Amino acid sequence: MTSRMARKTVSVVSQWSSRVFSVELDGSSHYFAIQEKRAGGEAPGIFRLKAQRYERCYSLLVCGEDRVRTARSYWELRDKLTGHLSPGCDLSPMTSFLPNVKGSLIRGYFFSDNSQSRGQTERLLQTLTCSDPVLVCSYSKCEDGQMWRQHLWPAADTQLVEMPTDYYVVPSEPPAYHPSVLNIINSDVFYSFEEAHEVLEKCGDIIPEAKSVVELLPNRAEARSKPDFPVIVIEGLDATGKTTLTESLRDTLGAVLLRSPPQCLAPWRARFDREPPLIRRAFYALGNYITAEQIGQQGMKTPVIVDRYWHSTAAYAIATAVTGPLSNLPAEGSEVYRWPSDLLKPTLVVFLTVDPEERKRRLRNRGLGKTAEEEELDHNQLFRLRVEEAYRRIIGPACIAVDASPSADQVLQQVLLLIRGKCYL
Ligand SMILES: Nc1ncnc2c1ncn2[C@@H]1O[C@H](COP(=O)(O)OP(=O)(O)O)[C@@H](O)[C@H]1O
Ligand SMILES: Nc1ccn([C@H]2C[C@H](O)[C@@H](COP(=O)(O)OP(=O)(O)O)O2)c(=O)n1
Known part of the structure; x- marks a missing residue:
């Protein structure tokens, strides 16, 4: 472990009692904090839930400094834990963050076990290796059977020896938005070509395919002059x-049909779909810039129809990063929803909606395989x-929702009306 990496671990521990911890269980986020002094009152909800079946819980937080490597370490750790923990240990994603401090989120896992599996768990934790430093804590019930005590495990890093090791867990108020919101910008959603490009550049040594993708990219995202013809995104x-x-719009308007991600990225899409969000989302973000380059060229000659674009990239990324109910999303008007300033803007964005049952019926009729995300x-x-x-x-541009439940021809006519209203075609 280098001293640079150790610094992050030390700084996280020194903020320990200002941090909030969040465990994702059964679609809900459970929050707790820690404090040095023992106080009365109830244990946080997650521990009360666990207390019914388990006597000990563990948390592991990945404290790397290089975000690309840390994103991969987080997945590497999950594979190691799921491969070696006894089946009764239910692993949950966990985060720790400083309330309202952007970029302060660190990720890890939380799990519990009973006395039969404890020996196996502790042997695993003692021998666990990961590409980044991992802060390991165990939580055990105090003698009164109510409060839980957190114990920081001695790390291989000697600088941590001086740190206090025992704290008590206490309930914490849920933050206004899901903690992932603190790290969405440039980790899940990229707002410039440069930011997304930097992630893929850094991946080149560990993911050879990233080099091939980088080779396909335009030299830089140019704030081009507007195409002469309308650009309609569906x-x-x-x-x-x-x-x-x-396809109907292409035929009716004599337009060119493009899609994002563009066809030239098809050979690598499945590869990047297996990567953690930071890398996967950077791949899709860059796909939009390749499509933008194609729109810029074609839009000088004919109208352009685009099947998915920036809205898809940002909406799926935000909805995956945040869990739970709609109220966990960043508020309307948040900077998270803004259009990247260097990405070509379409003339019109149409958002097709159908009710969930009809969508399922169409999926069944189509009979194609679905991605894990579509499942x-x-x-x-x-x-x-x-x-x-x-x-x-x-926003910037916002989409216009169109009910796509009527027949294909009725939907086409409805969208043609919108296009003619906006683009004088
Ligand atoms: N307006 C419509 N009414 C009924 N079925 C439709 C309509 N539009 C599309 N479909 C059918 O629904 C399925 C999914 O449509 P598709 O165009 O492939 O969706 P997407 O490209 O959004 O995944 C296809 O089998 C298609 O024939
Ligand atoms: N421009 C785009 C297009 C798709 N994506 C991502 C968002 C989702 O994870 C998937 C959805 O794409 P998918 O191919 O399953 O959807 P369609 O079959 O094209 O309707 O791809 C993206 O991030 N940016």
Whole structure:
């Protein structure tokens, strides 16, 4: 472990009692804090839930300094834990953050176990290796059976020896928005070509495919002059009818049909879909800049129809980073929903909506395989609602929602009316 990496660990521990901890369990976020002095009162909800079945809990927080490597370490740690923990240890994602401090979020895991598996768990934690430093804590019930005590495990890093090791866990008020919101900008959603490009550049050594993607990128995102012809983006969840409508629009308007991610990225898409959000979302963000380059060229000759663009990139990224109900999303008007200043703006963005049952029926009829995220859209109603709401909150340009439940021809006519109203076609 280098001293640079150790500094982050030390600084996180020195902020220990200002930090809030959040555990994701069954679609809800459970918050707690820690304090040096023992106080009366109830243990935080997550510990009361765990107390019914378990006597000990553990948390592991990844404290790397290089965000690309840390994002991968976080996944590496999950694989190691799920591969070696006994089946009774239910692993939950965990974060720690300083309330209202942007970029202060660190990620990790929380789990509990009983006395039968404790030996195995503690052996695993003692021998666990990860590419980044990991702060390990255990939590055990105090003698009164009510309060829980946090014990910071001695790290391989000797600088930590001086740190106090025992704290008591206490309840903490939930923050106004989900803690992930603190780190969304430039970790989940990228607002410039440079930011997304930097992530893929850094990946080149660990993901060879990233080099091939970088080679396809335009030299830089130019704030081009507006294309002469209208640029119409069609957005919507999977199976809302985007392919059907974009093809009809192309034929009716004599337009060129483009998509984001562009065809040239197709060989690498599955590869990046397996990467953590930081890398995966940077890949999709850059796809928009390649599509923008193509729009810039084609839009000088004909109208352009685009199947998915920036709204999809940002809406899915935000809705995945944030969990739970719609109230956990960043508020309407938040900077998170702004359009990147260096990305070509379309003339019109249409957002197709259909009710969930009709969408499922269309998915079944289409019979194609679904991505893990599309599976999630089916099973997790809250996720679908968050994606839709994020679409609606993005501005600069905002999307215009169109009910896509009527027949394909009626939807086409409706969208043609919108286009003619806006673009004089
Ligand atoms: N307006 C519509 N009414 C009924 N079925 C539709 C309509 N639009 C599309 N479909 C059907 O729904 C399925 C999904 O449509 P598709 O255009 O592939 O959606 P997407 O591109 O958004 O995933 C297809 O089988 C398509 O034929
Ligand atoms: N411009 C885009 C297009 C898709 N994405 C991401 C968002 C989701 O994770 C998936 C959805 O794409 P998918 O191919 O499943 O959807 P369609 O089949 O095209 O309707 O891709 C993106 O981030 N940016």
